[in-house]
Amino acid sequence: MRRAEADRKPAISPLHDPRWRSVAYQAVLCVIILALFYGAIDNAAQNLQKARIAYGFDFWNHPAGFEISQTLIDYSTASTYGRAFWVGLLNTLLVASLGIVFATIIGFVVGIARLSRNVLVARLAGSYVEIVRNLPLLLQLLFWYNAVLKALPEVADSLVFPGGTLLNNRGLFLPQPIAGESLSLVPLTFVVGLLGAIAFRHWAKRRQESTGRQAPVASVALVLIVGLPLVVFLLSGMPVDFAYPEMGRFNIRGGIEVLPEFMALLFGLSIYTAAFIAEAVRAGIQAVSHGQTEAAYSLGLRPGQTLRRVVIPQAMRVIVPPLTNQYLNLTKNSSLAVAIGYPDLVQIFAGTVLNQTGQAVEVIAITMAVYLAISLVTSLLMNLYNARITLVER
Amino acid sequence: MNTPPATQAAYVRQTPVAQLPPPASQSGIVGWLRANVFSSVLNVVLTLLSLGLIALVVPPLLDFMIIDATWTGNDREACLASAERPVAGACWPFIWERLAYFTYGFYPVAQRWRVDVFFVLLAVGIVWLLAPRAKARLWGALYFFVVMPLLSYILLLGWPRYGLPYVPTTLWGGMLVTVVVSAIGIVFSLPIGVVLALGRRSKMPLVRLFSVIFIEFVRGVPLITVLFMASVMLPLFVPDAWTPDKLLRALIGVALFASAYMAEVVRAGLQAVPRGQYEGAMAIGLSYRQMMALVILPQALRTTIPNIVNSYIALFKDTTLVFIVGIFDFLRTIEAARVDPKWATPVTSTTGYVFAGMVYFFFCYLMSRYAHDMERRLATDHRRRRKRGRR
Numbered sequence: 001m002r003r004a005e006a007d008r009k010p011a012i013s014p015l016h017d018p019r020w021r022s023v024a025y026q027a028v029l030c031v032i033i034l035a036l037f038y039g040a041i042d043n044a045a046q047n048l049q050k051a052r053i054a055y056g057f058d059f060w061n062h063p064a065g066f067e068i069s070q071t072l073i074d075y076s077t078a079s080t081y082g083r084a085f086w087v088g089l090l091n092t093l094l095v096a097s098l099g100i101v102f103a104t105i106i107g108f109v110v111g112i113a114r115l116s117r118n119v120l121v122a123r124l125a126g127s128y129v130e131i132v133r134n135l136p137l138l139l140q141l142l143f144w145y146n147a148v149l150k151a152l153p154e155v156a157d158s159l160v161f162p163g164g165t166l167l168n169n170r171g172l173f174l175p176q177p178i179a180g181e182s183l184s185l186v187p188l189t190f191v192v193g194l195l196g197a198i199a200f201r202h203w204a205k206r207r208q209e210s211t212g213r214q215a216p217v218a219s220v221a222l223v224l225i226v227g228l229p230l231v232v233f234l235l236s237g238m239p240v241d242f243a244y245p246e247m248g249r250f251n252i253r254g255g256i257e258v259l260p261e262f263m264a265l266l267f268g269l270s271i272y273t274a275a276f277i278a279e280a281v282r283a284g285i286q287a288v289s290h291g292q293t294e295a296a297y298s299l300g301l302r303p304g305q306t307l308r309r310v311v312i313p314q315a316m317r318v319i320v321p322p323l324t325n326q327y328l329n330l331t332k333n334s335s336l337a338v339a340i341g342y343p344d345l346v347q348i349f350a351g352t353v354l355n356q357t358g359q360a361v362e363v364i365a366i367t368m369a370v371y372l373a374i375s376l377v378t379s380l381l382m383n384l385y386n387a388r389i390t391l392v393e394r
Numbered sequence: 395m396n397t398p399p400a401t402q403a404a405y406v407r408q409t410p411v412a413q414l415p416p417p418a419s420q421s422g423i424v425g426w427l428r429a430n431v432f433s434s435v436l437n438v439v440l441t442l443l444s445l446g447l448i449a450l451v452v453p454p455l456l457d458f459m460i461i462d463a464t465w466t467g468n469d470r471e472a473c474l475a476s477a478e479r480p481v482a483g484a485c486w487p488f489i490w491e492r493l494a495y496f497t498y499g500f501y502p503v504a505q506r507w508r509v510d511v512f513f514v515l516l517a518v519g520i521v522w523l524l525a526p527r528a529k530a531r532l533w534g535a536l537y538f539f540v541v542m543p544l545l546s547y548i549l550l551l552g553w554p555r556y557g558l559p560y561v562p563t564t565l566w567g568g569m570l571v572t573v574v575v576s577a578i579g580i581v582f583s584l585p586i587g588v589v590l591a592l593g594r595r596s597k598m599p600l601v602r603l604f605s606v607i608f609i610e611f612v613r614g615v616p617l618i619t620v621l622f623m624a625s626v627m628l629p630l631f632v633p634d635a636w637t638p639d640k641l642l643r644a645l646i647g648v649a650l651f652a653s654a655y656m657a658e659v660v661r662a663g664l665q666a667v668p669r670g671q672y673e674g675a676m677a678i679g680l681s682y683r684q685m686m687a688l689v690i691l692p693q694a695l696r697t698t699i700p701n702i703v704n705s706y707i708a709l710f711k712d713t714t715l716v717f718i719v720g721i722f723d724f725l726r727t728i729e730a731a732r733v734d735p736k737w738a739t740p741v742t743s744t745t746g747y748v749f750a751g752m753v754y755f756f757f758c759y760l761m762s763r764y765a766h767d768m769e770r771r772l773a774t775d776h777r778r779r780r781k782r783g784r785r
Binding site for chain 1: 430431433437440441444445447448597598599600601604611613614615616617618619622623626627629630631632633634707711712714715717718725729732740743744747750751754755758759762
C-alpha cells in the first residue's frame with residue numbers, strides 16, 4: 001500500500017515536465033529549420049526563374065568549350081562539363097597525394113630533428129615550424145608562384161640540370177621515359193618478389209615462435225622486392241628510352257611538362273603541412289614516457305630494436321589521428337589552387353563551370369559533396385584503424 | 395701506544411683541498427659544444443649540415459632585407475639595379491608610400507580616424523578579455539560581444555544624421571578588412587560554437603542530430619567552397635531586397651565556418667570538466683541553464699582558452715581566403731600594389747610578400763606565445779600532480 005503510494009509519480013503540469021519540454025523544444029527547432037529551408041528554396045526558385053537560369057543536372061552532358069592547362073585524361077574543348085569535372089578531380093587528387101608524400105617525409109624529418117640533442121638542429125627545426133605555421137598558406141603559395149617560379153629565366157635561358165631536365169618560367173620539363181618491349185617483365189618480377197617477401201616473413205615468424213630463432217626479414221625482403229626487379233631490368237638491357245625536352249625558340253617540345261602552378265601548389269602545401277605534421281610527430285614521440293625506453297634497455301633490447309619495437313608503435317598510436325587530420329587539411333587546402341590558377345576541382349568546376357552555366361546551387365553542391373565524401377571516407381578508415389590499435393585495458 | 399689522534403698527525407690535512415675546476419673540455423663553451431653539438435660522428439655531420447643550411451639562407455636574406463635594400467625614393471627608379479648598385483634588394487619606399495593603402499584600403503582620407511578608433515576599441519576589448527589580471531571580465535565579455543560590435547558598426551559604416559558620413563564597404567580594404575573579418579569571426583563563432591557544442595552533447599536526439607550535421611558538414615569542406623557558397627548561393631536564397639553586400643556575404647561564410655571549428659574546441663573543453671561537477675550542480679538543484687552558465691562553462695572555457703586562441707590563429711590566417719571572392723583584404727592590397735606600374739621592379743613582389751609575411755607573423759606569433767603562456771599558467775596543478783606521482 002505504502003509502496004504503491006510512493007511509486008505514484010506526483011502530478012506535474014506538462015509545462016514543467018522535462019520530457020514534454022524536450023519534445024516541445026525539438027518540435028520548435030524542427031519547425032524553424034524547415035521554415036528556413038522552405039524559405040530558401042522558395043526564394044531560390046523565384047530568383048532562378050527571374051534570372052532565367054536552368055536547373056537540374058542536364059548541364060553535365062553539355063559541351064564545356066574551354067581549355068584546361070593540365071589534363072590527366074583525354075580532354076578537349078568539345079568534351080562535356082562532366083568530363084571537365086573528372087579532369088579537375090584527378091588534378092586535385094594528384095596534387096593532394098604527392099603533397100601528402102612530401103609533407104610526410106619533411107614532417108617526420110623535422111619533427112624528429114626538433115627532438116635532437118644537437119641544439120643547432122633542434123633550433124633550426126623549431127624555427128622552420130614557427131615561421132611556416134605562422135604565415136598564411138595563401139601568402140606562401142603566392143610567394144612561391146609569383147616571387148620564385150615566375151621570376152625564373154625565360155625559355156631561351158632555361159636552367160639545364162644534369163639528366164636533361166629544364167627549368168624556366170613556363171615550368172619544369174622532365175625527360176619522358178618510353179617503355180621498351182621487355183619492360184613488362186620488371187613489374188612482374190616486382191610482384192613475384194613482393195609475394196616471396198610476404199611468404200618469407202610468414203615463415204620467419206612461425207619459426208621464431210616455435211624455435212626462437214630470428215631470420216633477417218628486412219634484408220631478405222629488400223633483396224626480393226628491390227634487388228630482383230633491378231637485376232631483371234639490367235639483364236634485359238635497360239629497355240627504357242627517354243624523350244628529352246628540346247628547347248625551341250619560344251617553347252619547349254617533348255618531355256613531361258610540369259606547370260609552375262602545380263609546382264607552386266605542391267611546394268606550398270608540402271612545406272606548410274609538414275610544419276603541422278612535425279608538431280604531431282614531436283608530440284607523439286614525447287608522449288611515450290622515458291620509462292618505456294629504460295625498461296626496453298633493461299630487458300636487453302638494442303637501441304634500434306627499442307625504437308622499432310617499443311617507442312615507434314606507441315608513438316604511432318598518438319601520431320596517426322592528427323596525421324590523418326593533416327592529410328585531410330592538405331586535401332582541402334589544395335582548393336587554394338584557384339588563387340594561382342592551377343586547374344583543380346574548385347578552379348575548374350566551382351570557377352569556370354559555374355561562371356559559364358550560372359547553376360550555382362548544383363555546382364557548389366557537387367563540389368562540396370566531393371570534399372565531404374573524401375572527409376567521411378577518411379574518418380571512417382581512421383575509426384577502423386583506431387579501433388584496431390586502441391589499447392585494451394583490463 | 396701513546397700515538398696522537400689521527401687528526402693531529404702531521405700528514406693529515408686539517409682543511410679540505412680546494413676543489414679543482416672541471417677539465418676545460420667538460421665545462422664552459424667547449425664542454426657545452428662537445429656535449430650538445432659534437433657528441434658523435436652523426437652529430438658532427440648534422441651540425442655541419444645545419445651550419446651549411448644557415449649559411450645558405452640567412453646571409454642572402456640579410457643582404458636582401460638590409461644591406462642591398464633601398465630605403466628612400468619616390469618611384470620605381472630608386473629600386474632598380476644600376477651600374478653603381480648591381481644588386482637591388484628590398485624596395486622599402488614602396489611599402490612606406492603604400493602603408494596607408496595597406497591599412498585602410500580606399501577608406502576616405504578624412505574619415506580614417508574612425509578606423510583608428512575602431513582598432514583602439516578592439517584592442518581594449520581583447521586586452522580586457524585576455525589579460526591574466528583583468529578585472530570585471532564579465533563586463534569585458536559584454537563589451538566585447540555586444541557593445542563593441544555595435545559601436546564599430548556605426549563607426550565604420552557611418553551614421554549621416556550624427557555627422558558620420560556613410561562609407562560603403564566597397565571602399566574598405568587592407569588591414570581594416572582583415573581585422574573586421576577576423577573580429578567578426580571571433581565575436582560570432584564563440585557564442586554559436588558554444589551553442590553547437592552544447593547541442594552536440596544534448597540529450598535531445600534532434601538537437602544533437604542537427605548540431606552534428608552542421609559541424610561535420612562545415613568541417614568536411616574547404617573554406618573556399620563555403621565562401622563561394624556564401625557569395626554565390628546566398629543571394630539566391632534570400633529575397634532580392636535583402637541581398638547582403640559582398641563583404642557581409644563573406645563575413646557570414648567566415649562566421650559559419652569558424653563556428654563549426656569553435657564548437658569542436660568547446661566540446662573538448664566540456665568533456666574535460668569532470669562528471670562530478672555536473673552531478674554536484676544537479677545535486678544542489680540547479681537547472682540546466684544555471685548549471686551550464688554558473689558551473690560548467692566557466693570551467694570549460696577557462697581551460698580551453700589556449701585552444702580558442704590557437705583556433706583564432708588559424709582563423710586569422712584563413713581570412714586571407716576572402717581575397718579569392720574579390721574582397722580587398724590586407725593580402726589583396728599587397729597583390730594589387732605590387733603590380734602597380736609606378737613601383738613595378740623585379741624586387742617589388744618579393745618586398746611586398748616579405749612585408750606581408752612579417753605582419754602576419756607578428757600577429758600570429760603574438761597569439762601563439764599568449765596561448766603557450768596561458769597553457770603553462772593553467773597547467774600548474776596538473777604539473778604538481780605529475781610531480782607527486784613521480785615521487
